[in-house]
Amino acid sequence: MYYLYILTILALLISVFKSVDKTSKAVKIAVKKFITILPAFLSMLILVSIILFLIPDKIILKYLGDNNKFVGITLASFFGSVTLMPGFIAFPLCGILLKKGVTYMVLSAFSTTLMMVGILTYPIEKAYFGVKVTIIRNMFSFFIAIVVALITGIFFGEIG
Amino acid sequence: MPLGNKIKIAGLFAYICFVAASFILNFNPGKLIGANFYSFSIEMLKILPFAFILIGLFEVWVKRETVEKHLGTESGFRGYLWTILLAGTSVGGLYVAFPIAYSLHSKGAKLSIIFTYIGASAICRVPMTIFEASFMGIKFSMIRVLASVPLVIATSIVLGNYLTKRKYKVLPGK
Numbered sequence: 001m002y003y004l005y006i007l008t009i010l011a012l013l014i015s016v017f018k019s020v021d022k023t024s025k026a027v028k029i030a031v032k033k034f035i036t037i038l039p040a041f042l043s044m045l046i047l048v049s050i051i052l053f054l055i056p057d058k059i060i061l062k063y064l065g066d067n068n069k070f071v072g073i074t075l076a077s078f079f080g081s082v083t084l085m086p087g088f089i090a091f092p093l094c095g096i097l098l099k100k101g102v103t104y105m106v107l108s109a110f111s112t113t114l115m116m117v118g119i120l121t122y123p124i125e126k127a128y129f130g131v132k133v134t135i136i137r138n139m140f141s142f143f144i145a146i147v148v149a150l151i152t153g154i155f156f157g158e159i160g
Numbered sequence: 161m162p163l164g165n166k167i168k169i170a171g172l173f174a175y176i177c178f179v180a181a182s183f184i185l186n187f188n189p190g191k192l193i194g195a196n197f198y199s200f201s202i203e204m205l206k207i208l209p210f211a212f213i214l215i216g217l218f219e220v221w222v223k224r225e226t227v228e229k230h231l232g233t234e235s236g237f238r239g240y241l242w243t244i245l246l247a248g249t250s251v252g253g254l255y256v257a258f259p260i261a262y263s264l265h266s267k268g269a270k271l272s273i274i275f276t277y278i279g280a281s282a283i284c285r286v287p288m289t290i291f292e293a294s295f296m297g298i299k300f301s302m303i304r305v306l307a308s309v310p311l312v313i314a315t316s317i318v319l320g321n322y323l324t325k326r327k328y329k330v331l332p333g334k
Contacts, residue, residue, distance in 0.1 A: 001206060004251045008210040011217050022220045030216030034208065037259065041204065043168070044255065046175055049197035053189060086203055086253070087288045095295035104300055111292070112308065115282040118254045125254070128262045130331060133323065137275060140315040144279075144308055151307040152300065 043123035048084050051120060055083055057093055064102050064110065069158065072106040073149055080113025081142060084120045105153030112145035207252045215263050228268035235273070240313050243273050247280035257281040265330055272313075272320025279312035 015023040060083075063075050085093075094107045117138050118125060125134040153159040179197070182190020231239045250256065260281075261274040269277075284305045293301040 001251060004207065004210050008213050011214060015217055015221065023217075026216035026220040027213065028216070029219050030209075030212040033215060033259065034212045039168070041208075041255070042172070045197055045200055045204070046172070048200050049193045052196045053193045084253070087291055091292045091295045094292075098296065104296075107296065108300070108304055111296075112283065112304065115253065116279060116308075121254045121258070124258050128258045128331065133319075133328070136319055137278070140319060141279065141282075144311045144315060147311060148304060148307045152303050155299070155303050 037124065037127060040123040040127040044084075044120055047120045047123070051083060052085075055079065057089075060093070060110075061097065061100070064097055064106060065100050069103060069105060069153070072103065073109045073146070076106045076110035077113045077117075077142065077145055077149070080110045080145070081117040081138075082119050083114065084118065085114065090114055103153070103158045104156040105149050105158045108152040109145055109149035112148050113142060116141035116145060204255070207256060211252065211256050212259065215259060219263055219267070222267065224268050227264065231264065231269035231273045233270050235270070239270075239273050240276055243269075243277045244280045244284065244309065247277050248284050248286045250281045250285060251287070254278065254282055262330065270320060271323050271328070272316045275316035275319055276313050279316060280309065283308050283312070 012023065015026060060079050063079070064072060090111060094111055097107055097110075098104070119138070122134060122138075125137070129137075150159065179190055179194040181187070183194065229235070230242055235242075247257075250260070257278045261277050264277065265271070265274045289301050289305060292304075
């Protein structure tokens with residue numbers, strides 16, 4: 001995360017050095033864009049807070065832990081699609097699941113849908129790109145996650 | 161005010177009342193929901209203001225011709241390469257990728273490029289992938305990245321071409 005801060009500060013300094021006018025314009029654009037999209041972020045945060053309450057880590061652990069592979073993939077991609085978590089929570093969780101004997105294939109389906117399919121980010125994506133694009137992009141992403149999971153399964157010898 | 165907005169404001173109001181009441185009445189589920197809201201808001205506030213400042217600087221300093229040349233309709237294969245490199249170094253999840261993709265598009269990046277950016281910044285951010293590999297092993301992360309990037313590019317091209325044919329326009333003014 002720190003490199004984002006360093007990069008931003010450096011970029012701002014260089015910008016101020018080159019033109020104070022343009023820098024203040026850039027900051028104004030930033031503030032305006034941020035405020036415009038804030039309601040969508042608020043919707044997402046409310047959805048996230050409720051969904052994470054309904055589907056806590058424990059439930060995910062329980063359902064992915066003991067099942068046959070294909071039920072596992074289905075549940076994993078479902079959980080991955082409807083939840084949202086930062087990487088520093090998601091990957092340790094995957095690590096725990098792996099130690100509990102969950103297959104790589106199932107964890108691939110879970111982590112890829114978690115990253116790419118955003119049902120909870122729908123309010124934001126819709127605000128920028130419209131409903132139709134949002135739905136198509138998420139469907140494609142879901143499909144990609146399933147294919148990647150199957151490829152992972154083949155490479156780890158979990159299919160067959 | 162349109163009806164949709166009224167419903168949203170009523171929903172927001174109900175949510176705030178519910179969480180506040182939960183804290184006063186010591187109702188655990190409501191408190192947990194409030195805590196989730198708080199921790200996720202903090203997580204985003206650590207990233208979003210900085211990301212938006214960079215977007216602002218990008219819009220002011222980077223010339224439209226530059227973006228068009230490297231990421232526009234004539235960019236070809238190299239455009240995808242640049243996009244994946246750019247996505248690999250970005251931070252945050254999808255929610256940061258959307259405003260960046262939007263700005264890229266408004267500066268002339270073509271649709272298939274911005275969908276590639278969104279997909280790639282979801283799955284192959286370098287710091288995140290290293291973190292992932294430390295829990296799941298390098299083999300797992302390599303397979304995941306190598307299998308998903310071509311699929312992301314392919315589906316983005318399909319979606320981009322489809323939308324371009326339909327004369328799709330990204331919503332203005334965000």
